[in-house]
Amino acid sequence: MTLNTSRRGFLKSAAAAVAVLYVGARPDGAIAAANADGAMLNPFVKISSDGTVTAIVKHFEKGQGPATGLTTLIAEELGVPIEDVDYEFAPSDAGTYNNLLFGPFQGTGGSTAMANSFMQYRQAGAAARDMLLQAAANVWDVDMAELSLEDGVIKGAGHEAPLAEFVRAAAGITPAAEPRLKDPSEFRLIGSANVRRKDTPPKINGTAMYAMDLHLDNQMVVVIAHSPRMGGLVASFDESDAKGIKGFIRAAELPNKASVAVFAENTWAALQARDALSVEWDFSAAEARSSDAIRDQLIAAVTADPEYNVSGTDQAEVAARIDGASTVLDETFYFPLLAHAPMEPLTCTIEATADGGVLLHDGCQMPTGPHMALSQILQLPMEKVQINTLFAGGSFGRRATPDADYQVEAALAFAVTDRTRPVKLVWSREDDITGGYYRPAFAHRVRVGLDDSGNIVGWDHRIAGQSIMKGTPFESFIVHDGVDHSSIEGVPDSPYNIPGQFVGLTDVAKATTVLWWRSVGHTHTAYVMESMIDMAAKAAGRDPVDFRLALLEGGDKDQARIAGVLKLAADKGGWGKAAEGRTQGIAVHKSFDSYVAEVVEISGDADTGVQIEKVTCAVDCGIAVNPDVIKAQMEGGIGYGLGHAMRDEITLTDGEVDQSNFPDYEPLRIGDIGAIEVHILPSTEPPTGVGEPGTPPSAPALANAIAATGLRVTALPMINNGVEFM
Numbered sequence: 001m002t003l004n005t006s007r008r009g010f011l012k013s014a015a016a017a018v019a020v021l022y023v024g025a026r027p028d029g030a031i032a033a034a035n036a037d038g039a040m041l042n043p044f045v046k047i048s049s050d051g052t053v054t055a056i057v058k059h060f061e062k063g064q065g066p067a068t069g070l071t072t073l074i075a076e077e078l079g080v081p082i083e084d085v086d087y088e089f090a091p092s093d094a095g096t097y098n099n100l101l102f103g104p105f106q107g108t109g110g111s112t113a114m115a116n117s118f119m120q121y122r123q124a125g126a127a128a129r130d131m132l133l134q135a136a137a138n139v140w141d142v143d144m145a146e147l148s149l150e151d152g153v154i155k156g157a158g159h160e161a162p163l164a165e166f167v168r169a170a171a172g173i174t175p176a177a178e179p180r181l182k183d184p185s186e187f188r189l190i191g192s193a194n195v196r197r198k199d200t201p202p203k204i205n206g207t208a209m210y211a212m213d214l215h216l217d218n219q220m221v222v223v224i225a226h227s228p229r230m231g232g233l234v235a236s237f238d239e240s241d242a243k244g245i246k247g248f249i250r251a252a253e254l255p256n257k258a259s260v261a262v263f264a265e266n267t268w269a270a271l272q273a274r275d276a277l278s279v280e281w282d283f284s285a286a287e288a289r290s291s292d293a294i295r296d297q298l299i300a301a302v303t304a305d306p307e308y309n310v311s312g313t314d315q316a317e318v319a320a321r322i323d324g325a326s327t328v329l330d331e332t333f334y335f336p337l338l339a340h341a342p343m344e345p346l347t348c349t350i351e352a353t354a355d356g357g358v359l360l361h362d363g364c365q366m367p368t369g370p371h372m373a374l375s376q377i378l379q380l381p382m383e384k385v386q387i388n389t390l391f392a393g394g395s396f397g398r399r400a401t402p403d404a405d406y407q408v409e410a411a412l413a414f415a416v417t418d419r420t421r422p423v424k425l426v427w428s429r430e431d432d433i434t435g436g437y438y439r440p441a442f443a444h445r446v447r448v449g450l451d452d453s454g455n456i457v458g459w460d461h462r463i464a465g466q467s468i469m470k471g472t473p474f475e476s477f478i479v480h481d482g483v484d485h486s487s488i489e490g491v492p493d494s495p496y497n498i499p500g501q502f503v504g505l506t507d508v509a510k511a512t513t514v515l516w517w518r519s520v521g522h523t524h525t526a527y528v529m530e531s532m533i534d535m536a537a538k539a540a541g542r543d544p545v546d547f548r549l550a551l552l553e554g555g556d557k558d559q560a561r562i563a564g565v566l567k568l569a570a571d572k573g574g575w576g577k578a579a580e581g582r583t584q585g586i587a588v589h590k591s592f593d594s595y596v597a598e599v600v601e602i603s604g605d606a607d608t609g610v611q612i613e614k615v616t617c618a619v620d621c622g623i624a625v626n627p628d629v630i631k632a633q634m635e636g637g638i639g640y641g642l643g644h645a646m647r648d649e650i651t652l653t654d655g656e657v658d659q660s661n662f663p664d665y666e667p668l669r670i671g672d673i674g675a676i677e678v679h680i681l682p683s684t685e686p687p688t689g690v691g692e693p694g695t696p697p698s699a700p701a702l703a704n705a706i707a708a709t710g711l712r713v714t715a716l717p718m719i720n721n722g723v724e725f726m
Helices: 007-015 066-078 113-140 163-170 200-205 267-276 291-303 315-323 368-377 405-415 429-435 522-540 544-551 557-572 627-647 698-707
Strands: 021-025 031-035 038-042 045-048 053-057 085-089 148-150 153-156 159-162 220-226 233-238 248-253 259-264 278-282 327-335 347-352 358-362 385-389 423-426 442-450 456-465 501-507 582-591 594-605 609-620 676-680
Touching: 038 113, 038 163, 045 113, 045 163, 053 066, 066 085, 066 113, 113 148, 113 153, 113 159, 113 163, 153 163, 159 163, 220 267, 220 405, 220 429, 233 248, 233 259, 248 267, 259 267, 259 405, 291 327, 291 442, 291 456, 315 442, 315 456, 315 501, 327 522, 347 405, 358 368, 358 405, 368 385, 368 405, 405 423, 442 522, 456 522, 522 544, 522 582, 522 698, 544 557, 544 582, 557 582, 557 594, 557 609, 557 676, 582 698, 594 627, 594 698, 609 627, 609 698, 627 676, 627 698
Parallel strands: 053 085, 220 423, 358 385, 456 501, 609 676
Antiparallel strands: 021 031, 038 045, 045 053, 148 153, 153 159, 220 259, 233 278, 248 259, 327 442, 347 358, 347 423, 442 456, 582 594, 594 609
């Protein structure tokens, strides 16, 4: 899928968007609109008559940095200090603000924000700059080529004035079809380590508005009593005891019969009333399996012949090559269900608008889905639905459900009221852990054959798990010939030169609702690939880094880039030079078109306790727009991957989730990692994702370090499979 868009076509639509209407958020989160002296020079740049520049950010901010990254691109090409550029989140408008990698759909995910917006926002900044320069040239009666815009000031041909003086005139100018983009040698902001995050000050001083912060006048709070098992329906409920809770308003079965909504004047009253509610559930069609049964089913699936031949190679021929090899490695891996557990639980608010429509306030990751859902549920035309996107306290994939689950709940709850009062939906942490969407459970079985020289001669790789994409709007993009490619990504498309590779996939029935999780299929495929490569290197008597580099020879750009980060991580991490009492593990993986290698150095061992002393990371994500953001995302991705591999799993007993909150679904602790060091490989390639690629190599690098002490971990979490942590 191409990352480019037609510059001529984009600028044509940009010119048509000239307007003098300002739309922004009041302190209470509601949308306000008014005429003002200013111009929206194109859909991504708004400039007021006082010279204030605002970047319209089409990707929502959940901590991963697009508010800074996209603003940087505008500021760079426009010629304005980034400190002088404000930002606001784009309205829900898939026609203008669609994700170029998702089709006609507005959304943030898949580490695509910078990849799909890099040229788009640079073009927007350059177009706005040229419109202002042409306006100045017209006023001064000079050639535009003699003028420049730097630090917010237009100068040249003996003239000088702030850009604010030309905003009105610029609004009536049609931009050039091909505005000149800066050469990388001219960059002052792109690639600068001195550019700091735009969203840090409001998050520190408390002015940042999260969806959970929103409190509208006269609002009701609604919490939902969910079925404890997937597929359960409400048989009946009794609210008699809830009526004694001060602040309780009412309880109502939602139209989909899947849950009961409890309305109250505040969150505490709503939660207390829900606890007092008595609900009888119909479990006749609900999930009733326990985790052991699910695991057994997955292991059995990878032991048998797969449902789909993904690689197209002859399975019997590959098996014969492995059976005839001098050394055969045969390992089975298991990965449990995992919760996303963002720090801010799910919440959103719906209120009626004066024109008979509704306004959704939400940390909205994919506006198009909720926009359509609210339109259908509330029987409103699309133009009567507005979305005010606020900050979100993390997501890791949870806020981007194909069925807009929590927004649908809010809409259904709003629908059963008289719609005169705003309704704020609040999920508790327990709601999220017990009734949310999970990274699916997966099993792998891999057989690898090596010849007398330690070279791979055959690789039989079978995968079984619950499909994320089937039955969703994304199925047509991701599922081909029955194969959900998010289940296998990172295996058949591995950059390694692996002769005689067979890859098979088997889908199994979903035990819960499943959803993409930070780095999606790479969460488990990277672990297996890098563990098996390490085992093969050991069996061959080769250094793990040298063994990998030999499999990356061939001159392919893809292989060269992954080899580059592998070498950099090994060099900066002091590969092979660990102090006495310490061991190291390494892993490298490509995901979301970025390349990341990590060296994990530990002390101790599995029996006495492992301490992660240092993680050294090398990343090649193309042009590094914001190095500070990239480093932060690598650090966060590493911590997220390690924490879950060390301790976490979601288990079921008779179809019900056992875990409920952080005491039994423990996040990474600050003392779990001694240090993280991130190195960015210089590149002139187009920028690619950074929100997710730091996660896949982290767990296998740790596993390989632990294996160097004697224990190979093939089932997660590690604490339940032989590893103690200090």
